[in-house]
Amino acid sequence: MIPYSTYSYWEKEQMTGPWDYVIVGAGVTGLNAAIELKRQKPTLRVLVLEAKKSGAVASSRSAGFLCLGSPSEQMLTLEALGEAAWLHWTAAKWAGIQRLLRLLGAKSMNYKRVKAFEILPPPGVFRRSNTDMDRVAQNLQEMNTLMQRVDSQPLPFRSERKRDKAAESPLPFPYYGEPIRLKTQQGWGMDSTMALPIAFEGQVHPMVLVDSLKQYATNLGIHLLNGFPVESLGPAGEDLQDIFLDNQLIIKSKKIIICTNALTNVLLPAPQVIPQRGQVLVSAPIAGGIPERLKGNFHGDAGYLYYRNIGNDRLLLGGARNLDFQGEQTDRWAENPAITQHLTDYAIQVLGLKSEGLVWEQAWSGTMGFTPSGVPHLQALGTHRWLVAGMNGMGMALGPEMGRRVARWALAPGNVDPQKAGLLP
Ligand SMILES: Cc1cc2nc3c(=O)[nH]c(=O)nc-3n(C[C@H](O)[C@H](O)[C@H](O)COP(=O)(O)OP(=O)(O)OC[C@H]3O[C@@H](n4cnc5c(N)ncnc54)[C@H](O)[C@@H]3O)c2cc1C
Structure with a gap:
């Protein structure tokens, strides 16, 4: 990696911001969060920081199943979560699949119903x-x-469910x-x-899917930096928050959304992933x-x-x-x-x-990334920072919807109660 100290004035000026929103992590969840922000508010300045190649921890290494869970898996989940939460999370997976089909279309991810x-x-x-x-x-x-x-x-944050023909x-x-x-x-x-x-x-081709999400994000004007691991974050309460790549490069953003899934506890001590x-x-x-x-x-x-x-x-x-x-x-x-x-x-x-x-x-x-409860963490960390992580091995379906949800939450004025807004069961 090129040491940040050697970057030009121009490079540093563009990277350091200030940004309206910085997303940490460019898997299916982070890319969907960024896309949702820009779709809702095209004037926002949005930056995605990704430590590696986009999706290279899980999304582009997955098996490419878009699914809701096998009968015995769903039976065990029903026993563990109870009916209301089971319905909520099953609907979230289904919404995630629908979202991918709507955003990208079947061709752009080599989707096949099987x-x-x-x-x-x-x-x-x-x-x-x-x-x-x-x-x-x-x-x-x-x-x-x-x-x-x-x-x-x-x-949550959708009054009417639009359907997609490809998903029949x-x-x-x-x-x-x-x-x-x-x-x-x-x-x-x-x-x-x-x-x-x-x-x-x-079935999808996970790498084609990630590439299409990147393309979609870039077309919307989202900035994506690959090979930029976030080392730590400054205090959450500040108007303009610091994002430390190291002491040489500090990025500033009004709001931060963390979508780091399995590697969340490298950046944050809690919640447990x-x-x-x-x-x-x-x-x-x-x-x-x-x-x-x-x-x-x-x-x-x-x-x-x-x-x-x-x-x-x-x-x-x-x-x-x-x-x-x-x-x-x-x-x-x-x-x-x-x-x-x-x-x-x-x-x-x-x-x-x-x-x-x-x-x-x-x-x-x-x-x-797994959570003790078996369902994703979706949390506000103060008033200007949010986390969504812990897709529990089902993120190709769940990630697109959770990315959408966290973005909509981060755009909502004032403090939204996640339960009342339907973000959580
Ligand atoms: C082998 C395998 C097979 C799977 N098969 C399926 C399947 O068929 N169907 C299915 O639904 N799910 C499957 N999954 C699970 C699915 O891939 C994940 O749930 C999903 O990809 C999670 O997406 P994500 O964006 O939340 O996380 P990730 O894809 O892990 O993206 C998180 C990103 O954050 C970045 N990041 C982390 N920390 C930092 C930091 N400090 N600074 C900057 N960037 C950072 C990482 O580099 C990573 O790219 C599979 C997973 C694996 C490993």
């Missing part, structure tokens, strides 16, 4: 989560009934279908594996193409494990951090060989892929 399933192998096999088929099946009807209310949930909304009903028994004759690895159909899910590594494998092209039965979005083990096709011949398989929660609680990127082995065994024993034809050509990890 068939989707949760796969449940027989009890005790490749399942660490507290779910069993009977329990999930018993809850399907209740969840489907609740899903029917998702579309009519009020959204309203949300299809029943959202979760009846269980189907899978068979080894069909190519699956073991009999007694069950599949639960999910009526709506999308726990980094968790997510690991992904991508196969080399499979001879003869990927079987039709494996095309689409698939979830396993209450959402901890996931897989999808990339094109016609590659399989992406990822997750399984529940194999080693402690070891995966890190923002360090590295392979966990036990997880790679678990995923490989899953591909062969459950998905029925032949070990001789299965070569992992690429592997990577990224960092997700």
Whole structure:
């Protein structure tokens, strides 16, 4: 990195501001927050500061599922959150997907609506989560009934819900279908594996999506600086707040929005956001193409494990951090060989892929941000500073809506009560 002390007068003058709003973090959440500010008030001077390449911690490293959660994942969330909060956060994910489709359009993120399933192998096999088929099946009807209310949930700062054709909304009903028994004759690895159909899910190309958001932001006149990690922030109460990149470069802004997700506690001591590594494998092209039965979005083990096709011949398989929660609680990127082995065994024993034809050509990890409550933090830190972080591994859907919400909150005159404004359940 070029030392800030060597920057020209012109460069420093432009960067240091003062800005109306500075956003810290250019993942899907931060970029959406910046876009919303400018869409609402085109005259604002908005700067986004990003430590790395935009989205390079999670957004552009994700698996590219635009989804609301698999049946068993949603069942566990319903049990944990209760009905009102479950509806609120499910509607937020749905609103995030709709927002992306409206802002960018399907083409600009390589969006495809796909068939989707949760796969449940027989009890005790490749399942660490507290779910069993009977329990999930018993809850399907209740969840489907609740899903029917998702579309009519009020959204904060929006009087009317606009729909987008590409998403074919309203949300299809029943959202979760009846269980189907899978068979080894069909190519699956073991009999007694069950599949639960999910009526709506999308796939995107995460890097194309991030690039399109950047393009959209730039076209609106938003300034984006990549490779500029914020080291610390000055006092929150001041009219013009200091943002320290180091002692050589101090940026000034009237308002600050922090969208740093997994890395939030590097900048702020609280609230707690726990980094968790997510690991992904991508196969080399499979001879003869990927079987039709494996095309689409698939979830396993209450959402901890996931897989999808990339094109016609590659399989992406990822997750399984529940194999080693402690070891995966890190923002360090590295392979966990036990997880790679678990995923490989899953591909062969459950998905029925032949070990001789299965070569992992690429592997990577990224960092997700989790909260103790399981839902994002959305907070005002004083009167001129806001935080949204902790997308709990679902930020491709949730991030666009949370970015929109935090921006609208930051634009609202006076002190808005987040509960009364519907920002939180
Ligand atoms: C392997 C993997 C697969 C995933 N798959 C999916 C999926 O299929 N579907 C889904 O919905 N979700 C998925 N997720 C989760 C999803 O990617 C995240 O929830 C989402 O990207 C979060 O977006 P964000 O903008 O809030 O955070 P990020 O994308 O992490 O963006 C935050 C940005 O802030 C920057 N930043 C942090 N600190 C500073 C600082 N001090 N100064 C300047 N910049 C800073 C970071 O560099 C980063 O770019 C996956 C995550 C991983 C890791």
